[in-house]
Amino acid sequence: MPDIVRFFEDRVESSTESLQSALSHVSLPSTVDDADLYFEHTVREHYSVEDGMVKKAGQEVSQGVGARIVSGERTGFAFTEEFSPRQIAEALESARRIAQGPASGRPLALSRPGRPGRDLYPTTDLAFDRPVPEKIGILETIDRLCRQESSKVVQVMASLAFEDKTIQIVRSDGQVVVDRIPLTRLNVSVIAQEGSNRQTGSYGWGGRTDFSGIVSPERLAQACREAVRQALVNLEARPCPSGTMDVVLGPGWPGILLHEAIGHGLEGDFNRKGTSAFSGRIGQRVASPLCTIVDDGTLPGRRGSLNVDDEGTPTQRTVLIENGILRGYLQDRQNARLMGTRSTGNGRRESYAHPVMPRMTNTVMLPGESDPAEVLSSLDRGIYAVNFGGGQVDITSGKFVFSMSEAYYVEKGKILHPVKGATLIGNGPDVLTKVRMVGTDMSLDTGVGTCGKDGQSVPVGVGLPTIRVDGLTVGGTH
Amino acid sequence: MNVVPSQNLPPKSLEEGEEAIRFILEAARSAGATSADASYVSGVEETVGVRKGEIEKVQAAQSRGIGIRVFAGTRQSSVATRDLSPDHLRSLVARAVAMAQHTAEDPYAGLPDRILPPAIDPAKLFPEESRIPSRDELVERALATEKAALSFDPRITNSEGAECSRSHSHIVFGNSLGFLHGYRKGSYALSCSVIATSGDQMERDYWYVTGPLWEKISDAEAIGQKAASRTVRRLGARRIKTGTYPVIFDPETARSLVGHFAGAVSGSALYRNATYLKGREGTPVMNACMTLREDPFLPGAPGSRPFDGEGLPTRKKTLVDEGVLQTFLFDTYSARKLGRQSTANAVRSLGDGPGVGISNLIVDPGTSTLDDLMKKAGKGLLVTELIGFGVSTVTGDYSRGAFGYWFEDGAILHPVSEITLAGTLDEIYKNIVDRGSDLEIRSSINSPSLLVDGLRIAGD
Numbered sequence: 001m002p003d004i005v006r007f008f009e010d011r012v013e014s015s016t017e018s019l020q021s022a023l024s025h026v027s028l029p030s031t032v033d034d035a036d037l038y039f040e041h042t043v044r045e046h047y048s049v050e051d052g053m054v055k056k057a058g059q060e061v062s063q064g065v066g067a068r069i070v071s072g073e074r075t076g077f078a079f080t081e082e083f084s085p086r087q088i089a090e091a092l093e094s095a096r097r098i099a100q101g102p103a104s105g106r107p108l109a110l111s112r113p114g115r116p117g118r119d120l121y122p123t124t125d126l127a128f129d130r131p132v133p134e135k136i137g138i139l140e141t142i143d144r145l146c147r148q149e150s151s152k153v154v155q156v157m158a159s160l161a162f163e164d165k166t167i168q169i170v171r172s173d174g175q176v177v178v179d180r181i182p183l184t185r186l187n188v189s190v191i192a193q194e195g196s197n198r199q200t201g202s203y204g205w206g207g208r209t210d211f212s213g214i215v216s217p218e219r220l221a222q223a224c225r226e227a228v229r230q231a232l233v234n235l236e237a238r239p240c241p242s243g244t245m246d247v248v249l250g251p252g253w254p255g256i257l258l259h260e261a262i263g264h265g266l267e268g269d270f271n272r273k274g275t276s277a278f279s280g281r282i283g284q285r286v287a288s289p290l291c292t293i294v295d296d297g298t299l300p301g302r303r304g305s306l307n308v309d310d311e312g313t314p315t316q317r318t319v320l321i322e323n324g325i326l327r328g329y330l331q332d333r334q335n336a337r338l339m340g341t342r343s344t345g346n347g348r349r350e351s352y353a354h355p356v357m358p359r360m361t362n363t364v365m366l367p368g369e370s371d372p373a374e375v376l377s378s379l380d381r382g383i384y385a386v387n388f389g390g391g392q393v394d395i396t397s398g399k400f401v402f403s404m405s406e407a408y409y410v411e412k413g414k415i416l417h418p419v420k421g422a423t424l425i426g427n428g429p430d431v432l433t434k435v436r437m438v439g440t441d442m443s444l445d446t447g448v449g450t451c452g453k454d455g456q457s458v459p460v461g462v463g464l465p466t467i468r469v470d471g472l473t474v475g476g477t478h
Numbered sequence: 479m480n481v482v483p484s485q486n487l488p489p490k491s492l493e494e495g496e497e498a499i500r501f502i503l504e505a506a507r508s509a510g511a512t513s514a515d516a517s518y519v520s521g522v523e524e525t526v527g528v529r530k531g532e533i534e535k536v537q538a539a540q541s542r543g544i545g546i547r548v549f550a551g552t553r554q555s556s557v558a559t560r561d562l563s564p565d566h567l568r569s570l571v572a573r574a575v576a577m578a579q580h581t582a583e584d585p586y587a588g589l590p591d592r593i594l595p596p597a598i599d600p601a602k603l604f605p606e607e608s609r610i611p612s613r614d615e616l617v618e619r620a621l622a623t624e625k626a627a628l629s630f631d632p633r634i635t636n637s638e639g640a641e642c643s644r645s646h647s648h649i650v651f652g653n654s655l656g657f658l659h660g661y662r663k664g665s666y667a668l669s670c671s672v673i674a675t676s677g678d679q680m681e682r683d684y685w686y687v688t689g690p691l692w693e694k695i696s697d698a699e700a701i702g703q704k705a706a707s708r709t710v711r712r713l714g715a716r717r718i719k720t721g722t723y724p725v726i727f728d729p730e731t732a733r734s735l736v737g738h739f740a741g742a743v744s745g746s747a748l749y750r751n752a753t754y755l756k757g758r759e760g761t762p763v764m765n766a767c768m769t770l771r772e773d774p775f776l777p778g779a780p781g782s783r784p785f786d787g788e789g790l791p792t793r794k795k796t797l798v799d800e801g802v803l804q805t806f807l808f809d810t811y812s813a814r815k816l817g818r819q820s821t822a823n824a825v826r827s828l829g830d831g832p833g834v835g836i837s838n839l840i841v842d843p844g845t846s847t848l849d850d851l852m853k854k855a856g857k858g859l860l861v862t863e864l865i866g867f868g869v870s871t872v873t874g875d876y877s878r879g880a881f882g883y884w885f886e887d888g889a890i891l892h893p894v895s896e897i898t899l900a901g902t903l904d905e906i907y908k909n910i911v912d913r914g915s916d917l918e919i920r921s922s923i924n925s926p927s928l929l930v931d932g933l934r935i936a937g938d
Contacts (some may be wrong), residue, residue, distance in 0.1 A: 044829070052751060053582035058556040059573060060829040061566075064541075073529070077537045080558045098536050131579045155751050191751055191872060198751065200872050240877075243720040243937035273529070275673055277680065283782060353539060387872055390867040392879070396673055396682035397715075399896050401866035401879035423868035423877040423898050425936075473717075475868065475877040475898025475936045 008083070008178075010233050023136075028172065029099045034070040034333055035172035037088060037271070039312065039354040045128065046161040046349045059130070064352035067091035070334050071099035084233040094342050113168060113176040116307035120300045121208035127162040130211060135160055138186075138215050144369040145224035146190050152235070153200075153228060155191040162182075168240070169312040171284065177312040182208050183303065183459060188213070188223050192231035201231030202405075203450040210299040216425045223299035230387065230406050233418045240383070240419035240476030241409065247424065247472045248376050250386035253445040255462030255471075258293055258363050260391040260400040262286070266328075268322055268335030268346075268358040270395050277398030277429045286326045287432030290368050293321040295330055297345055297361030304362035304461035311347035312354055312420075318344045320363075321432070332358045335360065338434070350456040357453060368438025372466040375437045377413035383474055384408045384415060385424070398428035423475040431469065435468040440464030491520040491542070493661045498562050501544055503654050505568050509575040511548040513589050517716035517787065517826050518544045518660075523644050528620045529639030530628075536613065540545045542601055546571060550578040552587045558828040558867030568920060586814040589788070593657040596875035597822075598775055598786035600661030602807040604784045607664060611692050614643040619668060619698050626746035628701025631710045636673035638682065640702070643667050644692070646862045651826075656787040665780065668695040672706040674713055681712035683863075688920065690778030708862075711883075715893035718884055723856035725933040726851050729916055731823060731880075736770070736841055738903055740923065742871040743797060744834040745823075747811030754874035754904060755803065763803040764907040767844065770798040772807075774822075774837035778917035781837040786828030792837060795821065803906075809834050841925040844913035851914055853888035853928045859935060860885055861899065874900030875905040880935075897937040906930055 018188060028035060042062045060388035067090050069076040076098025080087040127135065142158040162184040169177045194198055203226040206214060212220070241399045249257060262278070270276035278286065287293070297315025299305050306315050311333050319327045331339070332347030336359055348359040385405065391402030403423050446464040451460040495518035506514035512691035520542035527535040548571065554665050555578040558571050589636035625639035660695070669686035685705040695701075727735050747753035755763060764770075771813040774792035776782050786792055788810055796804050808816070809824035809832050825835030852860070861882040877900040883890045914927030 046649045046829075053584055055582050055587065056556070056831065057581050058558070058830060059570075059577070060558040061570070062560060064560070073532065073534055075535045077535065079539055079541075081541055094538050095536075098533065116481045129929060132577055136580055157750070192610065193751065197755075197870055200752075200870065209549060238535045240900075241896070242934050244936075244938060265938065273638070275638055275680075299772065334853060353541065355535070355537065366514050392865040392867070394682065394865065396680050397712075397895065399879065399881075401868070401898070403866055403868035403877065420873075421874055421877065423866050423879055424899060425866075425896055425898050473760070473898060475879070475900045476878075476898045476900075477934050 008302065026311065028069070028096065031071045032069055032099045032262065033072065033229050034336060036068050037092065038066040038349070038352050039168040040064060042165040043128070044161065044164055047139055048157070048159040049134055049143050050155070050157045052143055054136045055141050055440045057136070065091065066352040067095045067228055068355060069095040069099055073338065074098045075334065075355060079353050090263055103392050105261040109381055111176055113178045115178060116179055117121065118307050120305045120307050121182055122210045123180050125210035125212055127184050127211045128163060128164055141220055142188055142224055145221060146188065147226055149224055149228040150192065150232060150240050150282060152192040152194055152232065153190050154193045158188045160186050165429055169310070171312055175312055177308055179307050181306065184211065184214055185207070186223070188227040188307065189233050190227050192228070192235055193414060194235050194378045199231050199234035200228065201227045201234060203227040205446040207301050207303045207447040208305060225421045233406060236304050237418040237420045239478045240407070240422040240474060241478060242474060242476040244471050244473050246382035246468065247378050247474070248384045248466065248468045249462055251439065251441045251466050252442040253448065253462065254385060255363065255365065255445060255464030256402050257452065258365055258464065259460065259462050260393040261295065261426060261431045262320065263360045264393050265395045265398065265428050268329045268331040268339065271329050272335045272339050276395050281326050282328070284326055285324050286429055287321050287324040287363040288435040289324040290438040291321055291324055291435055293364065293433050294319050294366065295346065295360055295363050297363050302362050302444065302461045303449060303459045304343070304360065306361065307448065309345045309347045310349045311343065313343045315344040315345035315348060315361060323359065328356045328362060329459055332356050348458050350458055354456045357456065359458050360442065360451060360460050362463065364444065364463035364464060365438070365442065365467070367442035367465045368441050370437045370439050372439040372441045375439050375466045375468050376410070376436060378468060379410045379413055381411050383419065393428060399425065400428050401425045415471045419476065425473045425475060431472070434470045435467055436470055437468040453458060484678060485679055490648060493776050495520060495648060495660055496652070496658055499546055499566065499652035499658060500678070502567055502571060503652060503796060505571040506548050506575065507654065509572045510550065512551055512636055513654045514546065514548045515589060515651070515698045515788070516546045517828065518650040518855045518924065520648045523643065524528045524616065525641060525643035526613065526620055527639050527641045528617065528624055530637055530688055531621065531625065533617060539863055542546055543828045545826065546574060547831050548578055549588060550575060552583050552585055553581045554577045554587050554831065555581060560685040588829065589653050589655055590810045590820065593655045593789060594791050596659050596898055598784045600784045603756065603775065603777060603784060604661065604663050604878060605778065607691060611644065612619050613624050616644065622698035623668060623702040626857065627670050627706040627764060630706035631749060633674045633676060633710050634672050634706050635675040640670040640672040646928055653789055660832070661784055664690055666692055666695045666820050667803045668701055670702050672709050673680070673731065674708055674837040677917065679713060681709055681715070683709040691867060710763060712881070712893050715895035717896050717936050718894050718935065720936050722932050722934050724855035725930045726855060726858065726860045727928045727930065728862050729918065729925055731864050732928045733923045734864055735928065736839065738869050738871060739770070739877045739907070740836045740839055742903065743806050745806045745808035746834045746869065747871060748806050749812050749815045752872045754871065759803050759805065761803060762797050762801045762807065762908070764801045766801040766911055767787060767909045767913060768798055768801055768841040768907070769796065771796050771814070771840050772783050773840060776838050779838045779919055779922060783837055785852060786822040787824035787832045790820055790822040790824065792822045802895065807836065809836050816890065839923045842919070843915050843917035843926040845915050846912055848927055850916060851889055851912055851927055852885045853931055857886040859883070860890065861896060876901050876903050897903045897935050900934045900936065906933065
């Protein structure tokens with residue numbers, strides 16, 4: 001295993017001593033609450049197949065240091081893409097101008113870099129270690145398997161992407177944390193055609209795990225089967241009804257409901273500023289007693305997991321809603337300080353070029369006591385939604401949407417036929433009060449989520465058991 | 479040097495880009511590439527944010543990057559980096575050539591057949607600036623904007639703040655056929671978002687302006703007031719009954735509606751069988767009142783450019799003429815694959831090879847005012863915000879969350895929220911029965927208000 005503690009020292013002439021000496025010229029005013037430097041070196045590689053050919057392969061190297069100064073509600077931020085102590089000190093100096101008041105002559109004092117106290121992801125058997133032809137072979141296999149699955153498949157587009165990110169966080173309290181964070185993502189997307197009817201199906205998976213498990217023959221076969229099955233189901237889909245009706249959500253990725261309906265509204269920045277529909281509601285009932293929801297960054301190998309967040313705080317399992325009662329918000333260091341609480345390890349950033357914000361990790365509803373089959377059979381007339389595309393929320397009004405990609409019309413507890421994709425819309429603060437049943441079958445999504453906020457994208461996860469929600473608005477066409 | 483408070487671009491960055499591209503093309507040749515191209519972007523950005531009358535954030539950045547595509551015969555690969563040191567570039571290019579050996583032979587892959595000079599003098603697209611505003615001036619403008627919003631109405635109770643930013647970049651592109659040109663681009667933005675409260679209802683809205691010159695975003699007070707009035711008028715929103723009604727898309731939501739068309743008309747989607755418009759060239763795809771043009775030469779517009787992502791000279795074209803689809807949009811690859819000519823619509827991101835995209839799109843305006851449109855529709859919904867991603871250009875299915883205003887007899891009665899609009903793009907475009915006169919060039923996609931006859935709305 002490479003010595004990640006020495007990674008930036010070796011690469012970037014930023015030994016603790018030379019950095020210390022450069023930073024000794026930057027003194028922070030006493031009004032500064034927090035400051036950090038975020039070193040990042042990331043290599044990304046991607047391959048894609050379409051029209052039966054792996055015709056794209058690429059690699060991207062991205063590196064830089066973000067400097068941040070926090071003073072009360074103010075943040076100064078600058079970055080450099082050169083790893084020299086002089087450039088880094090200049091970035092810090094520029095960020096420092098946000099803080100008012102005379103310099104206190106308090107220079108940053110650095111400790112030796114330390115590794116996080118846990119290992120949620122492997123650092124061996126990564127995609128990078130494999131030869132290029134093997135990675136291309138995986139995509140060729142996917143293309144072949146999908147076409148074998150059905151003669152109606154007219155297009156297969158698949159991609160394999162992975163990144164190897166090494167970070168070093170230098171904090172003004174002297175702590176220096178280093179971590180190496182892998183991430184792999186595969187996606188299969190097919191178009192099936194019958195006459196002039198063209199429909200899509202897709203399946204994505206991945207995580208911060210070793211490569212062998214992700215690309216095993218069984219996993220590839222399952223992914224291709226699922227993508228093609230979904231496209232064939234959609235060929236049979238009829239127009240979706242419109243209006244307010246009861247909905248059963250299947251387990252796994254439909255947990256995007258939690259992410260949009262409540263997750264964003266519980267982020268510390270919105271609540272500190274009082275702009276969220278959930279502001280000031282800790283201790284109040286916001287969901288049915290059947291609902292307990294956590295944000296958990298400590299699940300091994302998951303896409304949303306991190307050993308430490310991007311401020312060096314260890315991630316944790318934070319209870320957001322317990323038996324229907326709102327218990328907590330998701331915090332980074334600045335918002336926690338301003339709200340008189342502690343960071344929950346949710347300070348995240350897309351890269352060195354982006355400032356930190358409170359963000360979700362893996363957001364999960366814990367399993368309930370209902371048999372999933374009974375949850376579905378309890379539905380008198382409504383929609384059974386098993387897969388979704390993306391979602392969006394207005395955190396102030398609380399209105400959120402998410403889009404079904406595989407769904408069925410149900411009457412008297414029986415699935416009648418598939419329906420075309422449609423948007424569901426609801427009101428975040430009350431949608432979970434309408435949860436009538438929660439299944440025992442909690443499952444995490446397959447590792448596909450990317451969350452966007454204020455122009456920054458970060459990988460996240462969700463998890464949900466089969467649940468029934470009464471009175472969601474379904475945006476169908478008839 | 480990375481942090482350049484209130485300075486212009488490093489004066490040498492066009493030369494630096496040209497030099498880096500020459501070096502890369504030579505390195506690719508010696509590593510065994512049969513051809514190559516490279517795209518260089520260098521930029522300075524400064525953003526200030528204020529909230530409740532105080533500075534909240536200040537961000538400064540200077541960054542640069544280079545994207546490289548190499549060909550080994552008809553095989554290709556691409557690489558990107560932000561490190562322009564010769565040793566790193568040389569080893570990255572060698573790595574790209576090695577990767578390309580493993581990708582599939584693709585007879586359609588390659589550079590354009592020949593090079594041509596840029597279509598227009600870049601100085602005509604993006605005006606030179608005599609002076610770049612200081613950071614303090616950005617702060618002052620953001621403060622004035624937020625102040626105007628906060629004092630607009632007592633129901634404005636909170637703020638997400640105002641932001642003012644500037645961005646200046648140099649773009650240089652070169653290929654092994656000998657093309658090597660660059661241009662400078664500048665843009666400014668001013669935005670404000672506030673919150674209005676009534677009882678326990680809370681609503682947020684915003685307004686913004688962008689422009690190529692500092693003077694173009696000078697009306698801070700107007701931006702703040704518009705953000706506030708948009709927010710206050712949302713209070714008291716309720717749902718409407720599920721049904722099929724006339725719907726007017728305001729210019730902001732009409733932009734989004736027309737934007738889906740730009741995706742469906744892409745040559746890449748066409749050869750992938752991934753657009754509902756396949757086989758529709760020369761046939762009606764919109765109502766006869768609709769004419770859509772692409773104009774890459776609009777002075778200062780965000781999508782304006784003298785050449786495309788493969789160095790081909792851009793040109794004006796009509797995409798839809800009185801409802802009839804005139805052409806798909808092609809880059810070199812999709813054109814070759816389908817036996818067509820590139821329409822100079824290659825766009826490029828650093829990390830990947832070219833794809834198909836538009837420069838600036840404009841829907842020809844009509845003569846009706848918003849009042850005229852509402853009178854014509856009788857009763858229906860005026861949509862001002864859309865959320866969610868429920869649109870497929872493969873099937874044309876459309877279903878999105880919406881916010882807007884219910885009107886009857888030409889007058890707005892009340893705001894409407896928590897509803898969806900659904901249909902297919904094909905029906906929606908064909909049912910656009912009238913256009914407003916309210917076209918403004920605010921972005922790369924620009925449309926007047928559009929009246930759609932009969933859209934399904936899900937509510938109560």
